[in-house]
Amino acid sequence: MEKANFTFSLTKEQKELKDTLFKKLLADSFVQSFMKEYQVDETYIYDHCGKISDWVDSCHICERCQGLDFCAMPLKGHYLDSKVDAGFLQSEMNKCRYQKKNDERIKHSRNYIVFDAKKEYLLIDINDIDSNGESSDYMVAVVKALRFINDPQKGLYLYGQPGVGKTYLMAGITNQLAKKGRKIAFVNVPKYIAELKMLFQDNEAFERKVRGLKQIDILVLDDIGGESVTGWSRDEILLPLLDERMEKGKVTLFTSNYSWKELKARLTVTSNALQEPMAAKRLLDRIEALSCEVFIKGSSRRK
Numbered sequence: 124m125e126k127a128n129f130t131f132s133l134t135k136e137q138k139e140l141k142d143t144l145f146k147k148l149l150a151d152s153f154v155q156s157f158m159k160e161y162q163v164d165e166t167y168i169y170d171h172c173g174k175i176s177d178w179v180d181s182c183h184i185c186e187r188c189q190g191l192d193f194c195a196m197p198l199k200g201h202y203l204d205s206k207v208d209a210g211f212l213q214s215e216m217n218k219c220r221y222q223k224k225n226d227e228r229i230k231h232s233r234n235y236i237v238f239d240a241k242k243e244y245l246l247i248d249i250n251d252i253d254s255n256g257e258s259s260d261y262m263v264a265v266v267k268a269l270r271f272i273n274d275p276q277k278g279l280y281l282y283g284q285p286g287v288g289k290t291y292l293m294a295g296i297t298n299q300l301a302k303k304g305r306k307i308a309f310v311n312v313p314k315y316i317a318e319l320k321m322l323f324q325d326n327e328a329f330e331r332k333v334r335g336l337k338q339i340d341i342l343v344l345d346d347i348g349g350e351s352v353t354g355w356s357r358d359e360i361l362l363p364l365l366d367e368r369m370e371k372g373k374v375t376l377f378t379s380n381y382s383w384k385e386l387k388a389r390l391t392v393t394s395n396a397l398q399e400p401m402a403a404k405r406l407l408d409r410i411e412a413l414s415c416e417v418f419i420k421g422s423s424r425r426k
């Protein structure tokens with residue numbers, strides 16, 4: 124059988140462009156190092172002008188890079204690597220040193236089954252919080268957080284005005300625990316309730332989502348009280364969840380814009396204007412049993 128021939132002829136214009144590119148590549152320091160490393164000649168460079176040109180462009184982009192925030196590559200945190208293997212030119216995208224360093228810094232994220240917070244919050248290290256840059260009131264809360272990390276028995280209930288750093292501090296707490304291997308669910312309550320409503324027609328998915336939070340080692344209920352309060356969300360979702368966690372001695376933490384007293388008042392009135400003080404008290408009793416109230420005082424960090 125005659126061997127198929129896939130050789131294509133270049134037009135005069137195409138050949139001139141390739142010759143110009145070839146000369147440019149030969150003068151490039153990256154190409155010169157490439158030829159020396161893989162012992163290839165100028166003919167090899169000429170035959171692979173297109174791919175090698177893409178690689179060189181990538182090299183020059185990465186050469187000027189100052190970090191992930193400044194990455195100009197199509198796939199952030201990756202560079203185009205080219206090598207010769209048995210005569211074949213192989214190209215692949217690999218993680219750069221900045222991406223590898225970042226991955227190392229957030230490897231504890233594998234211990235979060237849920238993380239309903241900004242991705243950059245995974246980088247928060249509570250030990251790096253600068254006491255010179257924070258108010259004395261905020262540092263009191265940080266000290267209490269550090270004590271909890273060293274002995275995570277009864278949870279914390281961080282409350283204060285919007286934007287003062289409750290979720291930020293809570294992420295600093297849970298990151299430390301995740302680094303110690305604890306399994307954590309960091310759940311935004313309004314989002315969680317909304318997601319459960321969408322699963323009304325899928326009983327299996329609904330039960331799986333609820334069961335996961337009952338069983339997880341450490342649970343954070345972020346922004347409790349921020350949800351639209353209904354008898355269903357309060358009495359059929361949050362109450363059984365906290366009941367079971369309390370009975371099993373599971374660590375549960377909270378953030379809220381409301382103090383315990385204010386939260387009780389908010390939980391008393393449902394979205395349909397029903398007054399149910401006993402139902403609110405039942406839920407608050409569980410919260411008080413599971414946590415210690417910590418006031419976060421400070422100015423808003425949201426600029």
